[in-house]
């Protein structure tokens with residue numbers, strides 16, 4: 001089965017269309033004011049309109065309050081809430097119960113020990129996303145979306161008990177190698193399909209999805 005693709009941090013109708021037309025499986029909208037990809041809930045709802053029924057809509061949040069989550073849920077009606085902060089298993093469970101929406105927990109990975117909390121989350125989340133942990137002292141680092149890769153061997157053949165995605169520093173040139181090395185069932189990209197921070201490039205989005213699909217085994221037709 002070909003790997004699923006999520007394009008994250010979309011903020012224009014043109015790039016949403018490019019992602020959908022190229023076959024993206026999930027579109028991500030970032031709700032984190034410090035990010036160059038941050039969008040207001042109303043703007044995200046308008047952008048997501050063409051995606052309904054074609055791709056899953058993901059709302060990326062970072063340690064969001066209940067009030068902020070309620071506003072996102074009411075305004076955007078996402079299929080998945082991506083938790084990209086320091087949310088605990090209990091907080092993930094509470095968000096899932098409160099909203100009734102599938103939860104994807106981002107785990108930031110720098111070394112093998114960073115995977116230790118995975119079993120504690122598994123019963124409370126619907127999906128994992130493994131992203132690079134920014135090195136301490138990296139000026140201006142975001143909780144994610146830094147275009148940094150981690151050592152993919154740390155998640156090679158991983159079975160976290162839930163579906164999972166690989167992210168962190170992926171781009172059209174390295175995604176096939178990342179998939180080959182890790183066996184990840186899904187990939188997520190943000191910086192790697194941008195011409196500048198927060199500026200998605202339709203050509204790079206198409207190239208990324210082509211790079212993933214190209215390596216998928218051909219389906220025989222009668």
Ligand SMILES: O=C(O)c1ccccc1N[C@@H]1O[C@H](COP(=O)(O)O)[C@@H](O)[C@H]1O
Pocket residue numbers: 008009028030032035036037038060062084129131142143144145146147148167168169170188189190191192
């Ligand atoms: O993209 C952002 O601005 C962002 C902000 C805060 C938390 C996570 C964010 N993005 C997520 O980070 C990873 C990796 O991104 P990149 O491809 O290395 O730029 C990805 O999961 C985004 O969803």
